[in-house]
Every structure is written in structure tokens, then in C-alpha cells.
Amino acid sequence: MSRNRGLLLLVLDSGQFCRACTERRKDHRPQRPSEKRPVPSPRDAPRPSAQERQVWWTCSEAECRSPGKGQPPQDGLCPACRTRIQAAVDRLAAELAEVEAAREQHAAQAWDSMLTEAYAAHRAHEESAAARLHAAAIRSHKRRADQEETRLLREQLAREHPELAALTRTQTS
Template identity: 40%
Template structure:
């Protein structure tokens, strides 16, 4: 990394919630560094270090990882950071979890995406009307709010958001495996260096 890149990556890391920062390994995993650098790079999805730090902090709580940390359910913190940083594919590269990252206004692409999703599932009443009717509920995911019928699921998420959460967990497991390989390679390299130093 260049000095400018290294400073930017450190700025992102300094924005980690304290419990996340205290759980990360002492060295900077390549998996995390590469994701951060790709998002700092030029392009329509580019973000500043401060914006990425806010994204991690916001999603750490909103996506339930703070609770998972308290429950001892997180296996790989670098994998979680990589997942917290992932791009939200709503079609608008400037969308930041439902808001335009440049002006803070609601994302214009998200309502259209939700309208298309609802039309594919069949005609349903508006979200506000649905919420007021007994036996109706809204998805608790702020960027979704899709209405549902019957008794709401324990998670409060619609089927599509549940699938999205499952995909996110699979991504975390993949990244955890990548991190484990990286960690193993570092340990082997350190062992070789130690052996050479003793000769």
C-alpha cells in the first residue's frame, strides 16, 4: 500500500465499534484490506474512509452483529467486517442503505426496486395500510419494509430478506475460510523465518 492508502485504511479501522476493534487480530488481514481498498478506489461505488467507517458502525448494530458478539456467536471478525462493507445492490451506486450518500435524501432507486418486488409477488396494499390491518406485518429491514400476511416471523424479516441474511452468513463463512488460510500462511512463514534465524 501507499502511505495515502495506509492512512485511509487506518481511518476506516479507527471507526470500528469498540467491541469489534477489540476482537480483530493484531495484524491487518488481507481480506479486509483488499475490500477497503476496492471501495476507496475510483468508481461509482467509491466511498471515503469516514463513510466506510460509518457504514461498518451502523451495520454492526442494524444487522445484529453487536448482539451476536455479546452471545459469542461470531467465529471470524475479519469475515464479518468484509460482510459489513459489502455493496448494497439496489441499482444506485450512491445508495447507502436507503439514503443517498451525497445529500442524505432517500434513495430514488430503492422504492422502484421495492415496487418491482411487490409486483412480482402479486398486488398488495400499501405498506402503511397493511401495517394497520390485523394479521398483517411489515419486514423490519429498513431498506425493504415489504408487507406480509398472517403471523409475522420471529425474526421480523420477509422471506427475501431472510434469504439475503442466509446469503450474508454464507459469505461470512467463505471469508472466514479465506482468513483461516491467510492466518495459516502467516504462521508457516513466521515458523520458517524463526527456523532460519536459528541457523
């Protein structure tokens, strides 16, 4: 059977040689020695280093698990997952910045409100103290005015009625 390799098969219906066999024979014919290319032996070929060797790896994201070729990244994520995660991180950072800005604004408003209330309470306390001092001053002034009026009336009575002045001195002493 191995000797049939060189034979061309005859097609019985047409009486001609099989075209596929002829073409196959040309394809499998050894090249002439001048046309032969040197094929490096496995020992002569340079071996790629561990870094140059292409290895297959899978994405470490549980939902993705897509394969990748080449040196696996340190985080183990494929580019699509890394981009998706970076977008999520950026979105969360923006949300955090918004929340922080709102918190700072709320704290500033609370501080302003507290200061306004403290100033109002201080103002009310000062006004109350001023009113008490004013009332005390008015009472003191009125008491002095009453005392002065009483003194003037006694002097007048003593001048007009000296006999009564003697009686009042004996009763007061």
C-alpha cells in the first residue's frame, strides 16, 4: 500500500487520471535541494525567557473570569474590569466629595445658626441687665428725689411753724 503513493489513480468513468491525485502529488512532492530552507533544530532556536513567554491567565473578578494572554497583571484584572472598577471608584469619589461638601455646608450653616442664637441670647441678656440697671437707677433717683422733697417740706414747715418743729424733734428723737 505504501507503494501506491507514486501511482496516479485512473477514474473509471472518464478514463482519465484523477485530478485531485495529481495535485496532491505536486503538493507532497519533496522540494529540490536548492529550494530547501534550513529548518532550525529545537536546540538551535533561542528559547523565550519567562517574561517573553506568552501565558494564559483568567481575570480574578468572579463575575468576569475572561481569559487573557501574556504576563498577568499584578491585580489580576482584565482591562475591561479594571476600567469598570476605576469608573466605579471615580464615581464613588465624586459622590464622597459631594457628601463632604454638603456636610461642610451643613456644619457652616449650623455654626452660623448657633452664633446667631448666641448673639441673640447675649443681646437679650444685655438688654435685660440694662433694663434692670435703668430701673434701679430710676428707683434710686426717685428715692433721692423723695428724700429731697421731704427735707424741703420739713424745712418749710419748720420755718412757717416753729412750734411744730419742736414737737417733731421730740418725737423723732
